[in-house]
Every structure is written in structure tokens, then in C-alpha cells.
Amino acid sequence: MTLAATLDRPSKTLRSLRAQGPLVQNITNFVAMDLAANTLLAVGASPAMVHAPQEAAEFATVAGALTVNLGTMDSHWVASAEAAAKAAVAAGRPWVLDPVAVGATGFRRDNAARLLACKPTVVRGNASEIMTLAGLSGAEGKGVDSSVGSDAAVEAAQRLAEQSGAVVVVTGALDHVSDGTRYAFCANSHEMMTRITASGCALTALTGACLAVEPDPLAAALHALAIYGVAAEKAAARARGPGSLRMNLLDELYRLDADDLDLAVRLG
Numbered sequence: 001m002t003l004a005a006t007l008d009r010p011s012k013t014l015r016s017l018r019a020q021g022p023l024v025q026n027i028t029n030f031v032a033m034d035l036a037a038n039t040l041l042a043v044g045a046s047p048a049m050v051h052a053p054q055e056a057a058e059f060a061t062v063a064g065a066l067t068v069n070l071g072t073m074d075s076h077w078v079a080s081a082e083a084a085a086k087a088a089v090a091a092g093r094p095w096v097l098d099p100v101a102v103g104a105t106g107f108r109r110d111n112a113a114r115l116l117a118c119k120p121t122v123v124r125g126n127a128s129e130i131m132t133l134a135g136l137s138g139a140e141g142k143g144v145d146s147s148v149g150s151d152a153a154v155e156a157a158q159r160l161a162e163q164s165g166a167v168v169v170v171t172g173a174l175d176h177v178s179d180g181t182r183y184a185f186c187a188n189s190h191e192m193m194t195r196i197t198a199s200g201c202a203l204t205a206l207t208g209a210c211l212a213v214e215p216d217p218l219a220a221a222l223h224a225l226a227i228y229g230v231a232a233e234k235a236a237a238r239a240r241g242p243g244s245l246r247m248n249l250l251d252e253l254y255r256l257d258a259d260d261l262d263l264a265v266r267l268g
């Protein structure tokens with residue numbers, strides 16, 4: 001029996017999302033704000049993009065979850081994110097780190113190290129990002145995009161999970177999840193998702209929402225992949241290209257039937 005078969009079904013998390021409508025604080029990049037907020041609204045959560053140093057930490061104590069995305073950080077935003085992450089941990093709230101393009105510059109590596117030290121509940125990245133964080137060289141990525149497939153990063157995900165204590169998600173053609181000892185994958189999605197900017201960032205926001213309603217972080221991360229991957233497949237089936245895929249993705253997240261989700265999902 002696979003690990004996924006022993007966990008609750010993704011429908012349970014989707015129903016909890018819609019019933020509870022968790023508030024999710026996002027300190028994210030300028031590119032992703034729109035898609036991330038709309039993804040959360042479509043699925044039934046409440047997004048709030050709150051990053052000012054005067055309020056980020058205070059807000060993190062009342063939100064159901066926090067997400068921190070390093071896509072377009074400057075030093076002021078990093079300080080806000082660090083304070084918010086520490087406040088979230090102190091208040092017992094889960095938080096997600098998305099280490100966008102961490103292999104690209106020293107500034108990004110430093111930012112990621114500072115945030116990793118604040119004990120994220122989940123780290124979600126593409127293969128290059130996860131390999132870089134795990135200390136592997138040679139796959140630093142092409143800016144925000146991965147230069148290798150997700151299968152190449154499965155061991156790195158396990159190693160990073162052991163090192164950091166976080167559940168680690170590495171996305172790509174197959175999406176992999178590890179907490180260091182437990183492992184699962186999700187096979188739903190569509191290659192055209194790589195042609196929409198911030199598709200990974202929006203998944204990170206959705207992962208935060210799932211963490212707010214599902215106490216097992218590995219199950220929460222896997223169910224976010226399931227919800228997003230099934231919606232992406234349905235959206236791609238009706239899309240003429242990336243523009244309609246983006247629009248359809250929000251529609252399918254909104255329309256997704258919980259029982260259909262369990263039938264369509266391919267977990268292992």
C-alpha cells in the first residue's frame with residue numbers, strides 16, 4: 001500500500017477549505033500577487049497580501065497560515081518576512097517558503113538561508129531550487145525556471161527535509177513530497193502550466209491554505225498538489241493556449257467537485 005492510500009482523501013481537505021475559508025497571509029512577488037490571490041479565492045480561501053514591516057508579524061499571528069515567496073524581494077521585505085515567519089511559528093501557525101530562483105544570486109541564497117532558519121512547515125520549489133537548497137551544485141536553474149526535471153530532485157527533497165525539518169515539495173512533470181521519512185507523489189498536471197508565470201507561486205499560496213485546515217503537513221501539501229493538478233488538467237483540456245489556461249484554471253478550482261477530485265487524482 002502506498003503512503004497516499006493511508007492518508008485522508010484530498011476531497012476532505014477541499015471540503016474543509018470551502019467550509020472554513022481560511023485567511024492566508026502572503027508575502028509574495030509582484031508577478032504572482034494577482035494569480036496567487038485569485039487562486040485562493042477560487043478555491044474558497046481568503047487571501048491577504050500583507051508585507052509592511054509595521055504589520056507583517058502582527059498579521060501572521062491571526063492568519064491561518066503564512067506564505068513567503070522570494071521572487072522579487074528587497075532587504076526590507078526580507079526583514080518583514082523573517083519577522084512574520086518567527087511570529088507565525090511562535091503563534092503555532094504553519095508557514096510555507098517558496099525559494100524562487102535561489103540558485104541565481106548570492107542575495108537570494110542568503111535570503112533563503114535566513115528564512116530556512118525560521119523553520120518553515122513546508123518548502124515548495126522547482127527541481128533546481130530544491131537541489132540548490134539541499135546543497136547540490138550543477139542545477140542552479142535558468143532564473144525562475146528549473147534546468148532539470150523534478151525526478152532529479154527527489155533525493156535532494158528528502159535531504160532538505162531531513163536538514164530543515166520541513167515537508168519539502170518539488171514540482172515538475174511529477175510532483176514529489178517528502179518529510180524525510182515519508183514520501184508521496186502526485187501525477188496530475190499539464191505541461192502548459194509552465195507557460196503561465198507564477199503557476200508555482202500560486203500553488204505555494206494554495207499549499208498555505210491547505211495547511212490551515214489539515215494538521216498533517218505532508219497530507220496538506222499532497223492535497224494542494226492534487227487539487228491544483230486536477231484543476232490544471234481540466235483547465236488545459238479546454239484551453240487554446242496559456243491565456244485561456246490561466247482563466248480556466250481559476251474556473252476549475254472554483255467548480256471542482258470533491259468526489260470528482262478523488263476519482264481524477266493520481267497519487268502514489
Ligand SMILES: Nc1ncnc2c1ncn2[C@@H]1O[C@H](COP(=O)(O)OP(=O)(O)O)[C@@H](O)[C@H]1O
Binds near residue numbers: 171175191192203
Ligand atoms: N513538465 C511538466 N508537466 C506537467 N506539469 C508541470 C510540468 N512542469 C511543471 N508543471 C506544473 O506546473 C506547476 C508549477 O510547477 P513548476 O514549474 O515546477 O514551479 P515554478 O513555477 O515555481 O518553477 C505545478 O503545478 C507543476 O505540477
Ligand SMILES: Cc1ncsc1CCOP(=O)(O)O
Binds near residue numbers: 031071072198199202
Ligand atoms: C517571472 C518572475 N520573476 C520574478 S518572480 C517571477 C514569477 C515566478 O513564478 P513561478 O516561480 O511560479 O514560475
Ligand SMILES: [Mg+2]
Binds near residue numbers: 100101
Ligand atoms: Mg517558482
